[in-house]
Amino acid sequence: xxxxxxxxxxYLMLLPGxxxxxxxxxxxxxxxxxxxxxxxxxxxxxxxxxxxxxxxRYMFSxxxxxxxFRNTIVIAVMKIVANLIVPLVFALMLHExxxxxxxxxxxxxxYLPHFLSWVILAGILLxxxxxxxxxxxxxxxxxxxxxxxxxxxxxFPFLIVGSDVWKEFGFNTIIFLAALTGINPSLYxxxxxxxxxxxxxxxxxxxxxxxxxxxxxxxxxxGNVLNAGFDQIFNLYNPLVYSTGDIIDTWVYRTGLxxxxxxxxxxxxxxxxxxxxxxxxxxYLLASRFAGYRIF
Amino acid sequence: xVRETTWGSRVVDGALVVLLAGAALLCVLPIWYTLAVSxxxxxxxxxxxxxxxxxxxxxxxxxxxxxxxxxFGSFWISVQRVVLGAGLNLIVTVLMAYPLSKxxxxxxxxxxxxxxxxxxxxxxxxxIPWYQTVKSLGLINSIWGLVLGNSVPMFNVxxxxxxxxxxxxxxxxxxxxxxxxxxxxxxxxFVPLAVPVxxxxxxxxxxxxxxxxxxxxxxxxxxxxxxLQTYIQQLVVIIDATTMNEDQIKRMSELSNQTLNAAxxxxxxxxxxxxYPFLQRFFIHGITLGSVKE
Numbered sequence: 001x002x003x004x005x006x007x008x009x010x011y012l013m014l015l016p017g018x019x020x021x022x023x024x025x026x027x028x029x030x031x032x033x034x035x036x037x038x039x040x041x042x043x044x045x046x047x048x049x050x051x052x053x054x055x056x057r058y059m060f061s062x063x064x065x066x067x068x069f070r071n072t073i074v075i076a077v078m079k080i081v082a083n084l085i086v087p088l089v090f091a092l093m094l095h096e097x098x099x100x101x102x103x104x105x106x107x108x109x110x111y112l113p114h115f116l117s118w119v120i121l122a123g124i125l126l127x128x129x130x131x132x133x134x135x136x137x138x139x140x141x142x143x144x145x146x147x148x149x150x151x152x153x154x155x156f157p158f159l160i161v162g163s164d165v166w167k168e169f170g171f172n173t174i175i176f177l178a179a180l181t182g183i184n185p186s187l188y189x190x191x192x193x194x195x196x197x198x199x200x201x202x203x204x205x206x207x208x209x210x211x212x213x214x215x216x217x218x219x220x221x222x223g224n225v226l227n228a229g230f231d232q233i234f235n236l237y238n239p240l241v242y243s244t245g246d247i248i249d250t251w252v253y254r255t256g257l258x259x260x261x262x263x264x265x266x267x268x269x270x271x272x273x274x275x276x277x278x279x280x281x282x283x284y285l286l287a288s289r290f291a292g293y294r295i296f
Numbered sequence: 297x298v299r300e301t302t303w304g305s306r307v308v309d310g311a312l313v314v315l316l317a318g319a320a321l322l323c324v325l326p327i328w329y330t331l332a333v334s335x336x337x338x339x340x341x342x343x344x345x346x347x348x349x350x351x352x353x354x355x356x357x358x359x360x361x362x363x364x365x366x367x368f369g370s371f372w373i374s375v376q377r378v379v380l381g382a383g384l385n386l387i388v389t390v391l392m393a394y395p396l397s398k399x400x401x402x403x404x405x406x407x408x409x410x411x412x413x414x415x416x417x418x419x420x421x422x423x424i425p426w427y428q429t430v431k432s433l434g435l436i437n438s439i440w441g442l443v444l445g446n447s448v449p450m451f452n453v454x455x456x457x458x459x460x461x462x463x464x465x466x467x468x469x470x471x472x473x474x475x476x477x478x479x480x481x482x483x484x485x486f487v488p489l490a491v492p493v494x495x496x497x498x499x500x501x502x503x504x505x506x507x508x509x510x511x512x513x514x515x516x517x518x519x520x521x522x523x524l525q526t527y528i529q530q531l532v533v534i535i536d537a538t539t540m541n542e543d544q545i546k547r548m549s550e551l552s553n554q555t556l557n558a559a560x561x562x563x564x565x566x567x568x569x570x571x572y573p574f575l576q577r578f579f580i581h582g583i584t585l586g587s588v589k590e
Contacts, residue, residue, distance in 0.1 A: 010395035010403050017392040017448050018409075024426070024447040025416040031425020033393045041428070064500070085521065091317065098299060099310045108576055109320040112327075115568050117507030119525045123532040123561040124326045127333065132344025133473045134329060182573065198300055198308065225569065235529060241452065249423075257514055269422025280387040295414070295454055 010101045035267040055267035064251065065268070071157075074229040080221045086169045086216065091176035095206065096198075105179040107177075110170025118167075122235035125163055126150060156241040164232060175217065176210060183209035216291045223280030225273050248272050327565070334358070334558035341554040357559035367560065369520055370527035373439065374506060377565075381443045381505040386498050389452045390542050392480045392492075396453070397460035402418055417450040427514060441515040442508075442523060449504075452497035459493040460486055492578060506567055511579045532557050 032043075035055055037048040052274040059065045090110075113121065129135050136146040149155060161250055183206065191201045230249035237245045248268060256265025287293035300309075328348065333341045337352025345351045361367055396413075400406050420426070435441035446568070463486065470486050512526030522530070 006478045007403060010398065013395050013478075013482075014409060017388045017453075020388060020444065021413070021448050024429070025420060028421035028425040028429045029416075029419070031421045031428055034425060034428075045428075047301055092452040093312055093316060096308070096429060097316060098309055099313060102313055102316060106316045106320045108324050111576060114324055115503050115507075115572060116565060117509065119507070119527055119529045119532075120561055120565055123528065123557065124330050126327060126532070127558065128326050130344075132342070134347065137344060137347070168321065169319075170523060183551045198305055234510075252423055257427065262424050262428075266422055266424045269424065273419055273422055281419050 019117055023195075032266060032270050032273075034262055035270045037263055041260040041262070043214070055263040056271070059264060059271075064246075066248050067243070068248050068251040069205060070226045071244060072226055072249075073231075075157050075160055075247060076225050077238070078157065079220075079228065080224060082161055082165045083168060083172055084214070084218060084221065085140070086134045086165050087172035088176055091173045092202070094173070094177065095180045096202070107170075107173075110173070112170070113167040114171035116167075118231040118235045119162070122232070125236065126244055129159070134273060142228050150236060151240045152237065155243045156234065156237070156245040160229070160233060160236065160245065162231060163236075176213060179210040179213040180206065212291055216287055216293055219283050219287045220293075222286075223276060223284035225279055226276045256273075313431065314499070330558045331562055334555055334562050336555055338553060338555045341558070357553075357556045361559055363565065366520070367480050367524075367527065370522050370524045373442075373521065374524040376439055377442045378502055378505045378506060379420060380439070382498055382501040384443060385452065385501040386494065388448055389456055389497060390482070390487060390494070392448065392453050393456035393460055394478075394486060397457045413448070413450055413453065426473050436515055437517055437521050438515075442505075445511045445515060446508075449497070449501060452500060455497055456490065456493055459490055463489055494561070495574075497577045499571060499578060502567060502571060528564055530558055537567075 033045060034048075036050060036052060037045070038051045038054075039045070039048045094103055094106065127130045127133055131146055131148055135149070147155075149159060149216050187205045187209075188201055196204065223295065226248060227255075228247040228249070230247070233245055233247055234250050234253070237250065249272075250267045252272075255261050255268070284293075284295075325348075329346070332348060332435055333346050334357055335350035335353055335355070336346045337354060338357075340346060340351035377387045378406055395403055396406060421429075430436070430441055430445055432575075435444065467485060467489070468481065471481055476485065507525060509523070509525035509529045512521075512523040513529065516522050516526065519527070519530070
C-alpha cells in the first residue's frame, strides 16, 4: 500500500494530544517525589528536603489512615456488588416484559440520573431526605419519628450505596441488555417446544447466555476497590459522618489542599494509585485471558 | 421471543409492568419534586408542605435569579467551558484516533503510543502533584485551567479508535487509489463515516464539562471564576457542620432559602435535560459500534 510517507503525518496528528497528555498527566507523575519529601511550595520540588519514607510512616501512625482505607473498601465493595445485582435483575425484568412500548419508555427514563452531576443530585437528595422532606413525611405515615439522614454515621454508607445504585442502575443495564439481545431467539423457541416454562427458560437459556458478561463485569470491577466515588461523597458528607464516610480521596483532598500537608497527602495518594494500578492490571489480564476481553 | 398467554404468565407480566414503572418513577420523582419546590412559596417549602405539586404557586425564585449577576456569571463561564472544552476534546480525539487506528504495519510505533495513553489513563500522580503542575503552568483562575486541566479524554479516543478500525478496509483502499493523502483521508473519508460515534463522544464531553465541579473548586480562588456546578456546590451542598450539632443543622435546613436553591438546581439541570433526548438516541448506538472488537 502507498502509505509509507504517511507516518510523519501520523506523528503530527498525535502531537497536540501528546503535548496535552504530557502537561497534565505525565509531568504530574514526576510530582510523586513529593511523597518522599518534606515539601515546601516556596522551595519547590528541587530544593525541598528529602525525608525518605517518613510520610508513609506518619500516615500509618495516624488513626485516620486505617479508618479511611477501611471506609473506602467497605463502600466500594458494597457499591460493586449492588451495581452488579440491581442492573442485572432490572435488565432481566426488561427482557421478560412483553409490552414493547413499556420497555422503550422505561429504558429512556432510567438513564437520566446518570447524566446529572453529583452536585445537582446531592442538592436534590439533601432536600428529599431533609428533616421535613418527602422521605420523612412518608415515614411519619407509618408512625416513625423523622430522621436526620445525612447526620447519621450509621446510615451514611447505605445512603451512599443506595443513591449510587439509583443514579447508575439504568446506565449499567445497557451492557446486560446488549448481551441479552445477543441470545439466539431460536433457543427460546426450542425450549418452549420442549415444554420449558417461562421460569425454566430464564434459568436455562437467558442466564447461561449472559453469564460471561456477568463474570467479565465482576472481574473488571476489581480495579475499583479503592474508588468509592469522590464526587458523590464529597458533596454529601459532613464531619458528623466522617467515621463511616471519609474515604481516601476525600481525606487526601482535606489533608493536602485544606490543611496543606502536601507530603502526607501525596504519599497517601501514591499508595492508592499504586494499589489501584496493580488491581486494574490484574483484572484486565484475567478478563483478557478468560473472556477474550480487549479494550482496543 | 415466545409469547406467553397463560394466566400465570399474565400475572407475572402485570407484576413486571408495575415494578418497571415504579423504577422509572423513582428516577424522575426526585427531579419533579425539586421543580415543585422551586415553584412553591418558600414558607410552605420550608415547612415541608410540598409534595408533588407546588404549594402557593409563584415564580418568585425564578424572578430573583433573573437579577442575580453571580448566577449568570457562573452560567456563562460554564457555557464557555463547554464550547471550548468539548470542541478541543473533539479535535484532539479525532486527530489521535486516526493514527492509532492503523496497524503496526502502517504505523510501526502505534502500540508504543497506545500503551503510553493507556498507562496515563490507569496511573496518575495524584491530586497534589496535579494541582502543583496546573498551578505552575499559570492556569489558576483561568478558564483554560477548566478546559485543559484534565488531559486527553482517553475513553473517547478508545471508542473512536475502535470505530475507525471497524470501517471497511475497501473504502480506504479506494481513496488511496484515487491518490488521497492522510489528511484528506481523515477529514473526507473517516470523519464523515464516523458521525454517529463522534456525536456520541461530543455529547459525553459536553455533559462532562457541564457537570464538572472539582476543577472549578480547586483551581479558582475567586468565586466570580466558578463555573455553575461549583457555584451551586458552594451554595447548596456545603453545610459547615464542624461546629454544629444536630439541632442547629435542623434549624439551618429550615432557614435556608429552599425554593431559590431548588430553582438554581433546576436551571443547572436544563441543559442536560435538553441534550438528553439526542444523547439517549445516539449513545447506545455509538457505544455499541465503538466497543465491538474485530
